[in-house]
Amino acid sequence: xxxxxxxxxxxxxxxxxxxxxxxxxxxxxxxxxxxxxxxxxxxxxxxxxxxxxxxxxxxxxxxxxxxxxxxxxxxxxxxxxxxxxxxxxxxxxxxxxxxxxxxxxxxxxxxxxxxxxxxxxxxxxxxxxxxxxxxxxxxxxxxxxxxxxxxxxxxxxxxxxxxxxxxxxxxxxxxxxxxxxxxxxxxxxxxxxxxxxxxxxxxxxxxxxxxxxxxxxxxxxxxxxxxxxxxxxxxxxxxxxxxxxxxxxxxxxxxxxxxxxxxxxxxxxxxxxxxxxxxxxxxxxxxxxxxxxxxxxxxxxxxxxxxxxxxxxxxxxxxxxxxxxxxxxxxxxxxxxxxxxxxxxxxxxxxxxxxxxxxxxxxxxxxxxxxxxxxxxxxxxxxxxxxxxxxxxxxxxxxxxxxxxx
Amino acid sequence: xxxxxxxxxxxxxxxxxxxxxxxxxxxxxxxxxxxxxxxxxxxxxxxxxxxxxxxxxxxxxxxxxxxxxxxxxxxxxxxxxxxxxxxxxxxxxxxxxxxxxxxxxxxxxxxxxxxxxxxxxxxxxxxxxxxxxxxxxxxxxxxxxxxxxxxxxxxxxxxxxxxxxxxxxxxxxxxxxxxxxxxxxxxxxxxxxxxxxxxxxxxxxxxxxxxxxxxxxxxxxxxxxxxxxxxxxxxxxxxxxxxxxxxxxxxxxxxxxxxxxxxxxxxxxxxxxxxxxxxxxxxxxxxxx
Numbered sequence: 287x288x289x290x291x292x293x294x295x296x297x298x299x300x301x302x303x304x305x306x307x308x309x310x311x312x313x314x315x316x317x318x319x320x321x322x323x324x325x326x327x328x329x330x331x332x333x334x335x336x337x338x339x340x341x342x343x344x345x346x347x348x349x350x351x352x353x354x355x356x357x358x359x360x361x362x363x364x365x366x367x368x369x370x371x372x373x374x375x376x377x378x379x380x381x382x383x384x385x386x387x388x389x390x391x392x393x394x395x396x397x398x399x400x401x402x403x404x405x406x407x408x409x410x411x412x413x414x415x416x417x418x419x420x421x422x423x424x425x426x427x428x429x430x431x432x433x434x435x436x437x438x439x440x441x442x443x444x445x446x447x448x449x450x451x452x453x454x455x456x457x458x459x460x461x462x463x464x465x466x467x468x469x470x471x472x473x474x475x476x477x478x479x480x481x482x483x484x485x486x487x488x489x490x491x492x493x494x495x496x497x498x499x500x501x502x503x504x505x506x507x508x509x510x511x512x513x514x515x516x517x518x519x520x521x522x523x524x525x526x527x528x529x530x531x532x533x534x535x536x537x538x539x540x541x542x543x544x545x546x547x548x549x550x551x552x553x554x555x556x557x558x559x560x561x562x563x564x565x566x567x568x569x570x571x572x573x574x575x576x577x578x579x580x581x582x583x584x585x586x587x588x589x590x591x592x593x594x595x596x597x598x599x600x601x602x603x604x605x606x607x608x609x610x611x612x613x614x615x616x617x618x619x620x621x622x623x624x625x626x627x628x629x630x631x632x633x634x635x636x637x638x639x640x641x642x643x644x645x646x647x648x649x650x651x652x653x654x655x656x657x658x659x660x661x662x663x664x665x666x667x668x669x670x671x672x673x674x675x676x677x678x679x680x681x682x683x684x685x686x687x688x689x690x691x692x
Numbered sequence: 693x694x695x696x697x698x699x700x701x702x703x704x705x706x707x708x709x710x711x712x713x714x715x716x717x718x719x720x721x722x723x724x725x726x727x728x729x730x731x732x733x734x735x736x737x738x739x740x741x742x743x744x745x746x747x748x749x750x751x752x753x754x755x756x757x758x759x760x761x762x763x764x765x766x767x768x769x770x771x772x773x774x775x776x777x778x779x780x781x782x783x784x785x786x787x788x789x790x791x792x793x794x795x796x797x798x799x800x801x802x803x804x805x806x807x808x809x810x811x812x813x814x815x816x817x818x819x820x821x822x823x824x825x826x827x828x829x830x831x832x833x834x835x836x837x838x839x840x841x842x843x844x845x846x847x848x849x850x851x852x853x854x855x856x857x858x859x860x861x862x863x864x865x866x867x868x869x870x871x872x873x874x875x876x877x878x879x880x881x882x883x884x885x886x887x888x889x890x891x892x893x894x895x896x897x898x899x900x901x902x903x904x905x906x907x908x909x910x911x912x913x914x915x916x917x918x919x920x921x922x923x924x925x926x927x928x929x930x931x932x933x934x935x936x937x938x939x940x941x942x943x944x945x946x947x948x949x950x951x952x953x954x955x956x957x958x959x960x961x962x963x964x965x966x967x968x969x970x971x972x973x974x975x976x977x978x979x980x981x
Contacts, residue, residue: 335810
């Protein structure tokens with residue numbers, strides 16, 4: 287007769303196997319259900335809501351695509367999960383969204399469209415060393431503060447202004463140097479002020495005098511006085527740096543007041559997009575902008591444009607800047623094999639990712655800034671937007687000077 | 693400073709002020725009768741502007757023709773809203789009405805955000821870019837029409853209040869509610885009518901604004917603060933005050949932008965608000981209490 291308290295070896299092995307399975311199962315389950323949370327911090331309400339909505343759409347398109355293709359292979363097919371945040375077009379709300387998402391276990395952030403929001407939000411994320419990928423947000427302060435966790439794929443306003451000056455100079459020289467005097471109009475926050483300051487310092491180097499720099503509030507209800515001032519100064523160019531609503535109002539006012547200019551130009555114009563062309567074709571025609579743009583000769587870009595437009599949406603720069611930022615992060619996850627923050631940051635620092643459709647080449651990050659990032663000079667027609675410079679991506683030659691009203 | 697620029701800024705200021713006047717008229721009427729500040733005023737304007745937008749985009753109804761639709765629709769909406777929601781929930785307490793209109797404002801804005809997203813939308817009509825030469829400046833035709841119609845509507849509203857039996861009832865209720873009830877005036881009905889008329893002015897303002905501005909779920913914020921300043925400046929409950937106040941605020945904004953720059957120029961409106969509260973809290977034409 288066996289002692290009831292005595293465990294046979296067989297029993298012991300059975301119990302041990304059962305215990306291992308019980309302890310290991312949650313881990314197995316977790317591994318299968320593993321997701322990497324990405325906090326999307328965009329202004330989907332408030333004055334910047336159009337751009338925020340477009341950014342969010344682009345990010346979600348990328349996440350859906352990556353998940354549909356099987357997720358992050360080196361992490362066992364881990365899927366990406368978007369945590370949606372609304373910064374309400376205000377920096378302080380951007381910060382609170384970062385904090386909220388931190389509590390929810392994000393592995394990274396993508397945002398913020400506006401420089402002022404990006405400056406605040408990235409600072410908050412830096413406390414936790416959480417990678418923060420800037421999709422659109424051009425102030426160079428964002429990457430110049432020495433924050434290890436911040437990465438920006440697209441160029442900042444320093445590089446944009448430098449290249450815009452080169453592009454403008456080439457276009458102007460082709461028109462026998464017709465543009466000699468400019469008025470700068472900018473919105474009052476970091477983006478507009480910083481861009482205008484750089485322009486004001488660099489335009490004289492190409493022989494263009496800055497007659498005036500006009501700052502305006504967000505929102506501004508009426509630009510008639512600004513148009514009057516411009517009319518009296520008789521510049522050859524007006525260069526604007528402002529956000530969607532004020533950009534459109536300003537452009538419309540100049541058009542209505544029939545202000546004759548060689549060119550209405552913008553650097554990182556917030557309202558220069560297919561929406562402007564669609565809603566105000568007469569206003570948009572001949573306007574030029576130096577801005578983020580996709581490589582029009584890349585078939586992936588053309589294909590994505592078709593897909594976005596088939597859904598009734600517009601393929602604006604916010605969409606693909608955000609899309610490519612998510613893809614960049616996914617590439618870093620793939621190479622790191624983990625969502626561990628330090629390892630991902632290390633992967634981003636050494637990134638040579640080239641599977642994008644921007645005119646950048648393989649990525650190379652120096653202090654968080656992709657040194658290959660560049661923008662393009664664009665011109666609107668009544669129905670479309672064309673790249674007119676640099677020549678390697680240009681589809682058409684620019685119309686400069688633009689026809690006079692009378 | 694060039695005299696032509698000054699003249700142009702004056703004209704521009706007056707035209708701007710005309711629009712502010714119409715938005716403020718409804719607010720001052722609602723305050724004058726119901727003695728409450730309608731925090732949902734901006735949201736109602738937003739709703740009306742979306743109405744005008746979709747009437748054009750879906751049914752191809754010109755914004756000015758929409759006046760004949762939006763004014764009665766907004767009146768009806770305001771009447772039903774007061775009777776069915778505000779009046780019922782407030783238990784005749786002014787502070788309750790304040791909270792209800794605030795809640796309405798938040799609700800409407802977020803519903804609009806959900807339905808229309810945060811995008812701003814503009815319209816382009818055949819006369820959008822027709823310019824009229826007024827002295828030294830070119831004025832867009834829609835702005836001129838907007839000013840003219842605003843002034844006519846304000847005069848019409850003033851005549852309604854002063855010369856009609858309905859207007860007499862409204863004035864009676866505004867002056868003394870209990871006394872008005874005692875002489876047989878249906879006070880609750882007058883409240884609802886007044887709220888309806890207040891929203892009807894927003895319907896008109898929306899039709900006049902859409903050809904020259906954009907609409908988004910938060911557009912109400914852009915105008916409502918100015919409207920409050922106009923009402924406080926002119927005197928709460930005074931139509932003449934709303935007209936004069938609107939024109940003064942429009943001129944202040946225009947000259948402020950001219951002399952102080954477009955960024956700092958906005959300070960003029962805030963300064964007016966503070967000065968009036970300090971020096972004449974009842975406003976230019978308001979009755980002292």
